[in-house]
Amino acid sequence: MLKEGDNVPEFTLENASDESISLSDFAGKKVVVYFYPKDNTPGCTKEACEFRDIYDEILARGAVVLGISADSVNSHAKFAGKFKLPFHLLSDPEKKVLESFGAWGKKKLAGREYMGVIRSTFVLDETGTVIKAFPKVKAVGHAAEILTLL
Numbered sequence: 001m002l003k004e005g006d007n008v009p010e011f012t013l014e015n016a017s018d019e020s021i022s023l024s025d026f027a028g029k030k031v032v033v034y035f036y037p038k039d040n041t042p043g044c045t046k047e048a049c050e051f052r053d054i055y056d057e058i059l060a061r062g063a064v065v066l067g068i069s070a071d072s073v074n075s076h077a078k079f080a081g082k083f084k085l086p087f088h089l090l091s092d093p094e095k096k097v098l099e100s101f102g103a104w105g106k107k108k109l110a111g112r113e114y115m116g117v118i119r120s121t122f123v124l125d126e127t128g129t130v131i132k133a134f135p136k137v138k139a140v141g142h143a144a145e146i147l148t149l150l
Contacts, residue, residue, distance in 0.1 A: 001102025002122060006130045008033075011097045013068065013090035016076035021066070021088050023128060030063035031128075032146055034121040035103035036139075039071045039079035039089075043119075043139035048085055050143035055086050061150040062126075068092050068103075069117060102135075123149055 002008065012022040023031065034051070036044040051058070051065050058065060065087040071079070076089040090097075098104035098117060107116045121134040123146065132149055134142070 001120070001133065001135055002100075002130050003133050004130050008122070008124055008128045008130060009100055010128075011100070013092055013097060014073050015088045015090055016073060016080045018073050021090055023124075026064055026066075027128070028126050030061070030126060030131075030150055031124040032058065032063055032065045032121065032150075033068060033101070033124065034065065034119075034142075035068050035098060035101065035117055036119055037117040038069060039075045040082070044069075045079075045083065047119075047139035047142060048079070048089075049083055050140070051087065051146075052083065052085050054143055054147050057147060058150060061147075063150045064088075066090055068097060070095055070098065121146060 010023055012020050015021045038044055067089045070093055073091045076091055080089050092098050095104050103118050103120045105118050106113055119137050121137055122130050123132040125131045
């Protein structure tokens with residue numbers, strides 16, 4: 001998993017509008033990259049809506065939010081539309097960016113082990129360096145915690 005002080009490798013993924021979005025598009029801004037397991041599930045919806053509700057404050061602090069999961073562009077479009085999410089949701093079906101951040105790995109549920117998205121968040125400075133990493137976060141209340149760092 002990436003940690004504080006690591007430089008994030010450049011990436012380009014498709015957003016909910018099927019546009020290519022690159023990390024370098026946000027050079028000069030702080031970037032909050034959050035990884036979540038699945039669109040339209042209770043925890044992921046709560047987390048996304050909490051970021052939505054404070055997004056104007058995040059922008060006012062010179063930052064943007066990028067939500068990344070392995071869901072399809074179409075799934076992201078429906079999710080973003082349904083909950084009026086103002087930030088980019090990026091689709092990583094090949095899990096390359098998930099893996100590069102360390103947000104794809106073994107998980108356990110009800111005694112069963114499987115591979116999945118590890119809910120985690122990374123705050124990047126204006127040059128793309130990790131200034132804070134949050135591995136295995138809880139969905140509720142996390143957005144407010146991020147806001148205090150910006």
